[in-house]
Structures are given as C-alpha cells and as structure tokens.
Amino acid sequence: xxxxxxxxxxxxxxxxxxxxxxxxxxxxxxxxxxxxxxxxxxxxxxxxxxxxxxxxxxxxxxxxxxxxxxxxxxxxxxxxxxxxxxxxxxxxxxxxxxxxxxxxxxxxxxxxxxxxxxxxxxxxxxxxxxxxxxxxxxxxxxxxxxxxxxxxxxxxxxxxxxxxxxxxxxxxxxxxxxxxxxxxxxxxxxxxxxxxxxxxxxxxxxxxxxxxxxxxxxxxxxxxxxxxxxxxxxxxxxxxxxxxxxxxxxxxxxxxxxxxxxxxxxxxxxxxxxxxxxxxxxxxxxxxxxxxxxxxxxxxxxxxxxxxxxxxxxxxxxxxxxxxxxxxxxxxxxxxxxxxxxxxxxxxxxxxxxxxxxxxxxxxx
Amino acid sequence: xxxxxxxxxxxxxxxxxxxxxxxxxxxxxxxxxxxxxxxxxxxxxxxxxxxxxxxxxxxxxxxxxxxxxxxxxxxxxxxxxxxxxxxxxxxxxxxxxxxxxxxxxxxxxxxxxxxxxxxxxxxxxxxxxxxxxxxxxxxxxxxxxxxxxxxxxxxxxxxxxxxxxxxxxxxxxxxxxxxxxxxxxxxxxx
Numbered sequence: 001x002x003x004x005x006x007x008x009x010x011x012x013x014x015x016x017x018x019x020x021x022x023x024x025x026x027x028x029x030x031x032x033x034x035x036x037x038x039x040x041x042x043x044x045x046x047x048x049x050x051x052x053x054x055x056x057x058x059x060x061x062x063x064x065x066x067x068x069x070x071x072x073x074x075x076x077x078x079x080x081x082x083x084x085x086x087x088x089x090x091x092x093x094x095x096x097x098x099x100x101x102x103x104x105x106x107x108x109x110x111x112x113x114x115x116x117x118x119x120x121x122x123x124x125x126x127x128x129x130x131x132x133x134x135x136x137x138x139x140x141x142x143x144x145x146x147x148x149x150x151x152x153x154x155x156x157x158x159x160x161x162x163x164x165x166x167x168x169x170x171x172x173x174x175x176x177x178x179x180x181x182x183x184x185x186x187x188x189x190x191x192x193x194x195x196x197x198x199x200x201x202x203x204x205x206x207x208x209x210x211x212x213x214x215x216x217x218x219x220x221x222x223x224x225x226x227x228x229x230x231x232x233x234x235x236x237x238x239x240x241x242x243x244x245x246x247x248x249x250x251x252x253x254x255x256x257x258x259x260x261x262x263x264x265x266x267x268x269x270x271x272x273x274x275x276x277x278x279x280x281x282x283x284x285x286x287x288x289x290x291x292x293x294x295x296x297x298x299x300x301x302x303x304x305x306x307x308x309x310x311x312x313x314x315x316x317x318x319x320x321x322x323x324x325x326x327x328x329x330x331x332x333x334x335x336x337x338x339x340x341x342x343x344x345x346x347x348x349x350x351x352x353x354x355x356x357x358x359x360x361x362x363x364x365x
Numbered sequence: 366x367x368x369x370x371x372x373x374x375x376x377x378x379x380x381x382x383x384x385x386x387x388x389x390x391x392x393x394x395x396x397x398x399x400x401x402x403x404x405x406x407x408x409x410x411x412x413x414x415x416x417x418x419x420x421x422x423x424x425x426x427x428x429x430x431x432x433x434x435x436x437x438x439x440x441x442x443x444x445x446x447x448x449x450x451x452x453x454x455x456x457x458x459x460x461x462x463x464x465x466x467x468x469x470x471x472x473x474x475x476x477x478x479x480x481x482x483x484x485x486x487x488x489x490x491x492x493x494x495x496x497x498x499x500x501x502x503x504x505x506x507x508x509x510x511x512x513x514x515x516x517x518x519x520x521x522x523x524x525x526x527x528x529x530x531x532x533x534x535x536x537x538x539x540x541x542x543x544x545x546x547x548x549x550x551x552x553x554x555x
Binding site (some may be wrong): 036061074075076077078079080081082083086151152155156157164166186187192195196199200202203206207208209210211 | 443444447490491492494495496502503505525526531534535538539541542545546547548549550551
C-alpha cells in the first residue's frame with residue numbers, strides 16, 4: 001500500500017471511530033431524554049408515600065401532613081409533570097435501588113446498579129421509610145437518617161471530610177463507601193432525582209432551610225454514653241446471635257429467600273466497605289447510633305447504648321471489602337478473608353449453620 | 366625553594382574547589398532567597414487573592430453579616446468564609462470572577478447585584494431544580510448561575526464545582542436560613 005493511502009486509511013479509521021462515539025453518545029442522550037419524558041412505574045411503597053403527601057400537578061402545593069400536624073395550610077410552589085416524574089424516579093431509586101421491582105433496571109433506575117458492587121445495597125436499608133421514617137402516629141423519629149431533613153442541612157461543614165459537603169457529593173459518598181461502589185457524575189439523573197425527592201420531602205414536612213431536626217442523620221453513641229465497660233467482641237457476638245442473626249444470617253452476609261432479599265449483608269462482599277462511616281474503626285459512634293434507633297425492625301430503641309456498641313464492634317470485626325483508597329494489599333487481604341473465612345467458620349461451628357427464613361420474615365427491600 | 370609542579374597544581378585544584386563550593390553556596394542561597402521573595406510577594410504584594418486563605422472584606426460585608434446573622438450560622442468559620450466569598454462574587458462580580466465575565470467596574474451591569482438582591486437568590490434557591498418552560502427541562506440553581514455568567518454577565522461558564530458557583534449557592538442558603546424559608550417558598554408568603 002502506498003504511504004499516502006495508508007495515511008488516508010488511518011485518518012478514515014480515526015474519523016469513523018470518533019463519529020461512532022459521537023453517534024453512540026447522541027443516542028444515549030436521546031434515550032435518557034426519552035426516559036425523562038416517559039410515565040414512571042412507581043413502586044407500591046412510593047405510591048403510598050407520595051399519595052399520602054398529595055404530590056399532584058398544580059400551580060401550588062399544600063402538604064396534608066402539615067395541615068394534619070399543625071392545623072395550618074402552607075402554600076408552596078406546585079409541581080409540573082416533569083418535576084413529578086423526577087420525584088417519582090427519585091423515590092423509586094431510594095426504595096428499590098437494585099431495581100428488583102423494575103422491568104427494565106437500566107432505564108427505570110438510571111443504571112444505579114452500575115455504581116454499586118454486590119446485589120444487596122439499597123438506600124432504604126439505612127434511610128428507612130424511603131428516607132422518611134415515622135411511627136404509627138406520624139411522628140418523625142430521632143436519628144432515622146431522614147433525607148428531607150438532610151437536604152435542609154446540606155452544604156454544611158462535614159467533620160469527616162473537612163469539606164463544605166454539598167448534598168450531591170454526600171450521595172456520591174454513599175455509592176462509593178456504603179454501597180462499596182463507584183462514583184456517579186454530580187449531574188447524573190441518578191443523583192438529581194434523589195435530590196428532587198429529598199427536596200419534595202422537605203416541602204411535604206415543611207422543614208426550614210438550615211435548621212437541625214432530630215430525624216436528620218444519626219443519633220451518635222459515643223463510648224461516654226455507655227457504662228464504660230469497653231466495646232466487647234464476645235458480648236457483641238452473643239447479642240448478634242440473639243438479636244440479629246435470624247434476619248442477617250450466621251456470618252452477617254445477609255439472607256436471600258425465594259430470590260428476594262430478606263435482610264442485607266452487614267459483612268462480606270455485599271456490605272459497606274472499610275471507608276464507610278458505618279465502619280466502627282473509622283467512626284465508632286455512627287453504627288451504634290444506627291442500631292439503637294433503627295434496629296431490630298419493629299423493636300427500635302429496645303437495645304441499650306452499650307449493647308449497640310458491642311454489636312457494632314462485633315460486626316465491624318467481620319471481613320468486609322476494603323475502601324477504594326486503601327490500596328491493593330488491604331483489598332487483597334480483605335478478599336482473602338471474605339473468601340476463606342466463611343467455609344472455615346462453617347467447618348468449625350456447624351451447629352450454628354445459617355437457617356434461611358423462607359417466607360417467615362418481612363421483606364426489607 | 367622552588368615549588369614542584371605537582372604541589373602547584375594541587376594548590377590550584379584546592380583553590381578551584383574552594384571557589385566552586387563558595388559559588389554553590391551563593392547559588393543555593395540565591396535560589397532560596399528568590400523562592401522566599403516570590404512567596405512573600407505573592408502573599409503580600411501581588412494582590413492575587415487565589416493564594417490567600419482569608420477572604421478580603423469588601424464594603425458592606427460587615428453590615429450583611431450582621432443583617433443575616435451569619436456569625437451564628439454553621440458551626441465553623443469555613444461556612445462563613447464561603448458565604449463571604451459568595452458575597453464578594455455577587456456584589457463585586459467583575460472583581461472576583463474575572464475569568465467568567467467580561468464586565469468591568471464602569472459597566473451598568475457589572476455584578477449579580479445589578480439585577481438580584483441576596484433575598485432574590487434565596488428564593489431562587491428554594492425554587493430551583495424545577496421545570497423551566499423556556500429551557501425545556503428542569504434547571505438547577507447551579508445551572509441558573511452558569512447561565513447568568515454566560516448571558517447577562519457576558520462571559521464564560523464555570524464548572525458546576527467551581528467556587529464561583531458553589532459559594533453563591535451557599536450565600537443563597539445562608540440567606541434562606543435567615544428568612545426561614547422552606548422548599549418552594551413563595552415570595553410575599555401565602
């Protein structure tokens with residue numbers, strides 16, 4: 001082949017490749033736009049949540065929750081069809097992040113599973129009640145990680161990262177650490193729709209910007225809030241077996257029954273990683289706080305502070321994935337532990353074999 | 366006694382070594398001094414704000430800070446500093462965001478504050494992330510700010526992460542907090 005022809009062929013291949021990428025990007029862009037315009041198939045829990053807060057198209061929005069709680073009507077700017085669809089999609093992502101209830105996961109959940117390693121993690125495991133946990137009387141619960149209350153306190157100084165942490169970046173951290181996954185783009189729909197839903201919740205509950213509410217975040221439990229007996233592995237293990245094992249499994253690797261998730265993993269490849277705030281050795285006050293206020297389901301606030309710290313300490317000593325900044329050696333060690341330990345433990349204590357709870361447990365996700 | 370050629374050459378070599386060592390010392394001292402002088406100039410003499418960890422107080426800042434009770438908002442100084450930078454960006458845009466605007470001091474519209482008050486921004490913030498008929502999609506507060514830089518400010522679009530965008534959002538949030546606004550609050554109340 002002549003040198004000139006070779007050059008022309010090279011240029012042609014490059015142009016074709018670049019054009020191919022452009023067309024692919026344009027196609028994906030159009031596909032996303034089409035999904036934004038499509039009616040949303042809302043999960044049953046979200047239907048209940050959003051209809052309770054009367055999310056409807058209109059020039060003004062008046063929250064029935066506020067009327068019921070305070071006897072006053074607060075009129076806010078209403079929502080258009082596009083806004084409602086974004087809120088519905090955000091609620092779906094919170095409630096069913098893995099898309100188990102979706103017919104087309106990639107379209108209906110904006111590929112959220114791309115940003116999560118493993119197949120357990122969902123936002124509503126920590127942010128219970130789809131980010132708005134309430135008791136039977138409609139009281140919002142202390143330390144229940146309400147995302148509406150988080151929105152009004154977003155952009156504030158975060159003592160763990162040392163940043164003025166925007167709401168979007170906080171969501172990214174959830175994907176990276178709590179879901180042991182990858183970072184979505186800040187402007188990705190998967191982030192924006194959850195923000196839209198969080199903002200709607202803050203409107204429905206009439207939360208004011210910059211105010212701290214009890215339901216925001218975790219009601220942290222420090223060692224000084226206990227009897228100062230120290231955090232104990234043995235006590236933690238006994239408590240875990242008694243209080244948590246029936247749902248989360250013998251080795252806390254989570255339980256699935258009949259293809260459905262009974263309870264998510266607290267350790268092992270599907271759990272949060274060692275750089276998550278839930279990891280006791282990174283922040284020792286958060287996991288105990290979560291356990292005390294939100295666990296066991298239906299029996300919240302029944303454990304003492306010391307018991308919560310013991311359970312958290314025990315769980316955090318079980319093998320889990322390394323964080324993404326901890327390097328390959330730690331990652332390899334954790335992979336080794338997660339692969340080798342479970343069969344060894346089963347071998348050494350066969351009496352405690354996991355008992356899957358077919359049809360006997362409430363569905364978590 | 367006549368010095369032997371070897372002794373002579375040794376002495377010369379010794380002198381050269383000494384001279385070289387003196388030169389090296391002089392060069393190193395000069396380099397260190399230049400660096401120190403550059404750093405001092407940058408911090409104290411250049412007026413380049415990017416190298417400063419504090420934010421220059423523009424006229425009106427103290428009044429603004431007192432009016433919106435910023436000292437009591439946030440549990441650290443970092444938030445207040447960011448809001449102060451937001452204040453500078455909004456009220457002296459041509460001076461603090463020269464990369465993103467072509468406007469200069471004498472122009473009729475030379476800052477965000479030529480069109481918006483701080484309270485406008487607060488209401489815009491709590492009403493952001495909504496569908497915009499003109500644009501044909503949902504528009505975030507950050508995108509609104511970017512559009513202002515590109516349009517009325519006759520300049521260029523900062524990235525969504527840029528402090529020139531972020532700090533304006535923080536300013537809006539601080540004012541919204543002071544006004545006790547909630548999501549979707551309407552101007553004039555209802």
